[in-house]
Amino acid sequence: MVTPFGARLAAAVAERGPLCAGIDPHPGLLRAWGLTEDVAGLTRFAMTAVEALAGDVAVLKPQSAFFEAHGSAGVAVLERVVAESREAGALVLLDAKRGDIGSTMDAYAAAYLTEGSPLAADAVTVSPYLGFGALDPALSAAAANGRGVFVLAMTSNPEGGSVQRAVGADGRTVAQAVVDAAGERNAAELAEVGGELGSVGVVVGATVDPAAGLDLSRLRGPVLAPGLGAQGGTAEDLRRVFGPVLSQVLPTTSRDVLRHGPEVGQLRDQARRLAEELAAALS
Numbered sequence: 001m002v003t004p005f006g007a008r009l010a011a012a013v014a015e016r017g018p019l020c021a022g023i024d025p026h027p028g029l030l031r032a033w034g035l036t037e038d039v040a041g042l043t044r045f046a047m048t049a050v051e052a053l054a055g056d057v058a059v060l061k062p063q064s065a066f067f068e069a070h071g072s073a074g075v076a077v078l079e080r081v082v083a084e085s086r087e088a089g090a091l092v093l094l095d096a097k098r099g100d101i102g103s104t105m106d107a108y109a110a111a112y113l114t115e116g117s118p119l120a121a122d123a124v125t126v127s128p129y130l131g132f133g134a135l136d137p138a139l140s141a142a143a144a145n146g147r148g149v150f151v152l153a154m155t156s157n158p159e160g161g162s163v164q165r166a167v168g169a170d171g172r173t174v175a176q177a178v179v180d181a182a183g184e185r186n187a188a189e190l191a192e193v194g195g196e197l198g199s200v201g202v203v204v205g206a207t208v209d210p211a212a213g214l215d216l217s218r219l220r221g222p223v224l225a226p227g228l229g230a231q232g233g234t235a236e237d238l239r240r241v242f243g244p245v246l247s248q249v250l251p252t253t254s255r256d257v258l259r260h261g262p263e264v265g266q267l268r269d270q271a272r273r274l275a276e277e278l279a280a281a282l283s
């Protein structure tokens with residue numbers, strides 16, 4: 001039997017600390033690193049980040065959009081990032097935010113969650129706004145292959161609230177319904193294979209207002225928390241937003257690490273500093 005993603009994530013965080021470092025090759029960061037805004041610059045940027053971070057952090061989160069922006073050659077760089085990060089011992093969470101009808105989700109599951117695919121990662125972000133049930137192919141492939149999914153619930157951007165905080169006929173917000181559906185999948189997984197942490201995560205911004213009242217207590221899975229650093233969230237916010245489920249939080253930041261490049265040692269030092277600060281905030 002394959003080891004479930006939830007168990008692999010818990011082990012990685014226990015060994016390496018809680019930081020999920022993003023690899024977001026923004027054009028502005030390429031310029032700041034003195035690189036050209038082309039595939040050569042992208043390659044140097046991304047592989048420097050991998051060299052600095054993949055042996056150190058628990059999870060690396062490449063943002064697919066910045067690689068896709070360079071066309072097929074950019075996607076080839078993303079394939080290298082995924083493969084070399086995993087070889088160096090980091091889990092890879094591919095931030096692609098895919099979501100579609102079930103038959104198309106089959107193809108996304110084949111691309112991101114199936115051994116042998118050039119873009120197969122340890123986990124992928126997905127969007128539930130075609131209905132949580134439409135994600136079934138990805139959830140099934142993840143379970144079968146020891147991989148994970150992170151479902152958008154309450155995102156870090158201010159615009160998200162108009163959709164995610166809308167209240168349905170049952171009185172729950174859209175975000176709460178997403179979290180509850182993820183929790184049901186985790187309860188089924190943990191009942192079947194045991195363990196503490198399920199493989200279906202959700203995305204909840206470190207920037208969200210705790211007054212939104214999102215109840216994560218029955219999730220029993222990881223909570224990816226973006227929004228730290230460049231978007232204004234702080235380690236202290238994690239305690240305020242996620243108090244009762246702090247041990248399940250996987251804080252992520254991209255620019256707050258990457259702005260310390262291009263020197264490998266400085267990137268690594270910043271990631272270590274943040275990992276320590278976050279571990280303290282989450283304990």
Ligand SMILES: O=c1ccn([C@@H]2O[C@H](COP(=O)(O)O)[C@@H](O)[C@H]2O)c(=O)[nH]1
Nearest residue numbers: 063155156157226227230231253254255
């Ligand atoms: O709610 C969300 C979901 C995903 N993201 C992604 O995380 C990083 C954040 O980058 P920073 O430089 O740390 O701001 C980026 O890839 C987003 O697409 C998010 O910010 N919020």
